[in-house]
Amino acid sequence: MIGIIGAGISGLSLAFYLQKLGIPYILLEASEQAGGYIRSMQENSINRKSYVLELGPNSIMLDSELKEFINEIGLQDELLPSNDVSQNRYIFRAGKYRKLPSKPLQLLFNSFFSFSSKVAVFKERNKPKQTIENETLTHFFERRFSREIVDYALNPFVAGIYAGDPDQLLVAKAFPQLYNYEQQYGSVLKGFIKNKGAERRKPYSFKKGMQTLPEGIAQQLTHLKLGKTINNVQKNNNGFVLYTNEGQTYDVKQLVIATSAPASQSFLSDTYPEFSQALGKIYYPPLTAVHSAYKRHEVKHLLNGFGGLNPKIEGLYTSGSIWSSSVFPGRCPDEEVLFTTFVGGSQLPQNTTQSEQITLGKVHQELSENYQITNSPIYRNMHKWDKALPQYDANILEAHRIAEQIENEQLFVCANWKDGVSLPDCIKKGKKLAEQLAQVYAPGVANG
Secondary structure, rough: OEEEEEEOOHHHHHHHOOOOHOEEEEOOOOOOOOOOOOOOOEEEEEOOOEEEOOOOOOOEEEHHHHHHHHHHHHHHHHHOOOOOOOOOOEEEEOOOOEOOOOHHHHHHOOOOOOOOHHHHHHHHHHHHOOOOOEHHHHHHHHHHHHHHHHHHHHHHHHHHHHHOOOOOOEEEHHHHHHHHHHHHHHOOHHHHHOOOOOOOOOEEOOOOOOHHHHHHHHOOOOEEEEOEEEEEEEEEEEEEEEEEEOOEEEEEOEEEOOOOOHHHHHHHHOHHHHHHHHOOOOOOOEEEEEEEEEEEHHOOOOOOEEEEEEOHHHOOOEEEEEHHHOOOOOOOOOOEEEEEEEOOOOOOHHHHHOHHHHHHHHHHHHHHHHHOOOOOOOEEEEEOOOOOOOOOHHHHHHHHHHHHHHHOOOOOEOOOOOOOHHHHHHHHHHHHHHHHHHHHHOOOOOOO
């Protein structure tokens, strides 16, 4: 039997595919709810008005493979495609939100960037390839493009989507596709051109919020056990023994770690002390999500896009907002608009230490100024993650190295701190690992 610790999206996906392949497993989750960071709120308490709030991921980018996965778990009728305006992304610059070119080559024919940056983009195709060990995203983009593109495209994107700092994140770990484009084609733009025929993905959610996804997977699983906190893992000749805080034990042949690095660190400390110490070095910045609803006629900005991101160089309090009511229908009453605003992250972690009153006040002030809002919000909600997304910086390298080594001991990792943090990454690596484990457990099953 295969043991899986952690029923976030990675652990759930792995269990689903193992079950599909007929491989025995046990999935253990400490909380009473599966899904990890995927959390939705249905708020109906304000004058019988309904709001759908995302405390974690706000959407998922679906390709044909993932749409098939959604069909397999029976959620196709719950899927909610994003509105067409979600293709538009805005960046705050010189006092207002300006539309960012949606494709790399459009940078050359748009007024967002200076002439010198356009020249840098044009010349990137002919810049010599370099291989720089542990190169940061900032260094990579500045080397191949320009500082302006770092400040007004890379920085806000990394902060808004990954709560990250491009000065720290490693390009080969955080954006391996871009790294591989340079290595394979000699140029990032050439890589995009060569792969322009690749399937386009579109943001989706679910009618009742993103939490529908983990709940739908969990309902399919026959061997998911909630409320089971693992406090120790011991290795023996037959595999592993998992000990819960209630004194229960589970004997498994292979073990998969699908929990966050801090959670994994605690139960691995006895048997894998070096691995445990390496996991303790992975940085998870704090991040606060603030939801604000306003009357539509009191917001002068058209909100005709996915949202607006704030470059650090502009000196704003928040890292940006998703225009939730523009992206998906039914997120708030029709006569209102809903913002999901992010505070903190690895660039501005100190902003999460202030009181709720101060945070809400500063968020409202910034929204009012930048979106020309003439009145106070009619509804607000705030949720803080003390440890948000794992950062793929130099501190993560040791944990990745050890994780790859100990696969020989039948200990595997399927978590968002390795091989990608996005929801598609997590689902696809769950499928990949299930097929790999099927070959170990019963050769030929995955291909049969």
